[in-house]
Amino acid sequence: MFPNKKIYLCININSMMTFAEENYLKAIFHLELESAGEISTNAIAESMETKPSSVTDMVQKLAEKKMLVYKRYKGAQLTDKGRKIAASVIRKHRLWEVFLVEKLKFHWDEVHDIAEQLEHIQSDELITRLDKYLGSPDFDPHGDPIPDKHGVLKRTEKKLLSKLEKNQQGVCVGVKESNSEFLQYLDKKKISIGTKIKVLGKEFFDGSMVIQVGKDQSFISKTVADNLYVQTQ
Amino acid sequence: MFPNKKIYLCININSMMTFAEENYLKAIFHLELESAGEISTNAIAESMETKPSSVTDMVQKLAEKKMLVYKRYKGAQLTDKGRKIAASVIRKHRLWEVFLVEKLKFHWDEVHDIAEQLEHIQSDELITRLDKYLGSPDFDPHGDPIPDKHGVLKRTEKKLLSKLEKNQQGVCVGVKESNSEFLQYLDKKKISIGTKIKVLGKEFFDGSMVIQVGKDQSFISKTVADNLYVQTQ
DNA sequence: TTATAATTTTAGGCAAAGCTAAAATTATGT
DNA sequence: ACATAATTTTAGCTTTGCCTAAAATTATAA
Ligand SMILES: [Mn+2]
Ligand SMILES: [Mn+2]
Ligand SMILES: [Mn+2]
Ligand SMILES: [Mn+2]
Numbered sequence: 272m273f274p275n276k277k278i279y280l281c282i283n284i285n286s287m288m289t290f291a292e293e294n295y296l297k298a299i300f301h302l303e304l305e306s307a308g309e310i311s312t313n314a315i316a317e318s319m320e321t322k323p324s325s326v327t328d329m330v331q332k333l334a335e336k337k338m339l340v341y342k343r344y345k346g347a348q349l350t351d352k353g354r355k356i357a358a359s360v361i362r363k364h365r366l367w368e369v370f371l372v373e374k375l376k377f378h379w380d381e382v383h384d385i386a387e388q389l390e391h392i393q394s395d396e397l398i399t400r401l402d403k404y405l406g407s408p409d410f411d412p413h414g415d416p417i418p419d420k421h422g423v424l425k426r427t428e429k430k431l432l433s434k435l436e437k438n439q440q441g442v443c444v445g446v447k448e449s450n451s452e453f454l455q456y457l458d459k460k461k462i463s464i465g466t467k468i469k470v471l472g473k474e475f476f477d478g479s480m481v482i483q484v485g486k487d488q489s490f491i492s493k494t495v496a497d498n499l500y501v502q503t504q
Numbered sequence: 505m506f507p508n509k510k511i512y513l514c515i516n517i518n519s520m521m522t523f524a525e526e527n528y529l530k531a532i533f534h535l536e537l538e539s540a541g542e543i544s545t546n547a548i549a550e551s552m553e554t555k556p557s558s559v560t561d562m563v564q565k566l567a568e569k570k571m572l573v574y575k576r577y578k579g580a581q582l583t584d585k586g587r588k589i590a591a592s593v594i595r596k597h598r599l600w601e602v603f604l605v606e607k608l609k610f611h612w613d614e615v616h617d618i619a620e621q622l623e624h625i626q627s628d629e630l631i632t633r634l635d636k637y638l639g640s641p642d643f644d645p646h647g648d649p650i651p652d653k654h655g656v657l658k659r660t661e662k663k664l665l666s667k668l669e670k671n672q673q674g675v676c677v678g679v680k681e682s683n684s685e686f687l688q689y690l691d692k693k694k695i696s697i698g699t700k701i702k703v704l705g706k707e708f709f710d711g712s713m714v715i716q717v718g719k720d721q722s723f724i725s726k727t728v729a730d731n732l733y734v735q736t737q
Numbered sequence: 738t739t740a741t742a743a744t745t746t747t748a749g750g751c752a753a754a755g756c757t758a759a760a761a762t763t764a765t766g767t
Numbered sequence: 768a769c770a771t772a773a774t775t776t777t778a779g780c781t782t783t784g785c786c787t788a789a790a791a792t793t794a795t796a797a
Contacts, residue, residue: 327777
């Protein structure tokens with residue numbers, strides 16, 4: 272349940288959401304970005320690392336609260352209301368990540384779990400001030416866009432590095448998966464947000480690449496190229 | 505319950521505390537500062553704004569976890585373990601309050617409720633870095649001492665303004681109750697932490713005072729003088 | 738000392754959020 | 768088309784943290 276009843280009394284009467292509810296909305300929001308239409312119970316369960324039966328329970332509750340539209344055996348789709356709350360949680364998550372990296376000098380691979388907690392702190396004023404304090408950043412430390420205060424996510428035209436052909440180049444603007452191991456691997460390869468990457472060679476049979484990073488050459492597997500977003504132009 | 509199972513996995517195996525448990529420990533810690541010995545069920549219930557029967561439940565659970573010693577019908581007393589956790593929660597609360605006032609420019613009467621949420625964020629590394637970022641402050645914006653990382657609260661010799669006699673003076677070092685109305689009243693009177701206050705007159709029958717604040721004179725009731733801590737020397 | 742009052746605990750319930758096992762529905766392959 | 772597989776839901780149980788009402792204990796006061 273939600274931490275305790277005191278925290279429950281929250282100014283915004285229509286968003287008395289528990290941590291669990293917020294986490295579900297956020298997960299569904301992310302799934303909707305990947306594939307439009309109804310999101311399946313199984314997909315939600317997998318992304319939340321929980322059981323389908325638990326998802327059914329929660330999705331029914333969220334439907335009652337008009338956070339999403341749910342049709343039995345069909346799946347769930349966020350309403351505007353639900354999407355707005357999801358976006359605000361993601362906004363908070365990413366702003367806190369910026370704070371942790373920019374101000375507290377955390378490494379970009381250390382901030383996710385802490386932001387996962389901070390994203391549930393409820394105070395509009397806090398987020399307004401935090402945003403200003405950080406200089407109203409547009410992207411978090413992993414290159415993910417920060418929704419604006421109205422919940423609008425500006426889509427950037429970015430593509431996976433694996434889609435680039437020989438001699439094309441781009442600037443690294445984000446990572447797809449941001450687990451610690453991967454981010455530490457990127458550090459070793461001297462790749463971070465803003466790094467210019469040029470494809471020097473690409474193997475046909477396994478998709479591996481030789482790339483230019485600064486003045487060094489590097490070999491990377493398709494797995495890596497599939498998890499790096501670049502912006503070309 | 506605690507937000508969700510994921511947050512539950514926490515490095516320090518012996519401190520998998522829920523928000524509710526932490527809040528109880530904190531409340532008992534504060535009550536023990538006011539009066540030594542066993543803390544009564546009713547006292548805890550009152551300070552937590554909950555029912556005595558709920559307190560009994562929780563106190564029994566905390567006793568099982570060795571956070572406190574509980575004797576039926578007698579009351580509760582924190583163990584070293586319980587006191588340490590309580591102190592760490594208070595440390596977090598007060599550090600976050602400093603952050604909110606010093607960095608985000610909140611007013612000192614606006615920060616309590618937000619800190620009440622932030623105090624439960626679990627990450628030793630976060631607090632270590634936050635503390636350093638803030639310059640390892642010794643006091644929070646209300647003049648309350650911040651426990652060190654080992655849970656040690658340095659006691660300062662401060663006294664209530666109401667205890668001062670005519671012509672004595674002191675520096676305001678804290679407030680007893682820090683509710684918004686009172687803090688806003690102090691603002692109006694131009695009193696804040698660090699303000700020098702001299703007692704120009706004190707009425708015998710009601711304890712009200714005329715005081716000097718800067719170059720202005722001010723009249724205050726005993727209620728106010730009973731809620732302001734000063735340091736004389 | 739004993740009756741009444743106050744405090745504290747127990748008993749029994751409720752809502753949130755999870756689980757497993759079984760039933761219902763939908764999808765798929767021959 | 769129809770059997771089997773996969774997905775989804777339901778039913779029933781658990782824990783946490785709260786509640787009310789009733790019982791037990793301790794305090795107080797005549
Ligand atoms: Mn993250
Ligand atoms: Mn991120
Ligand atoms: Mn406070
Ligand atoms: Mn304070």
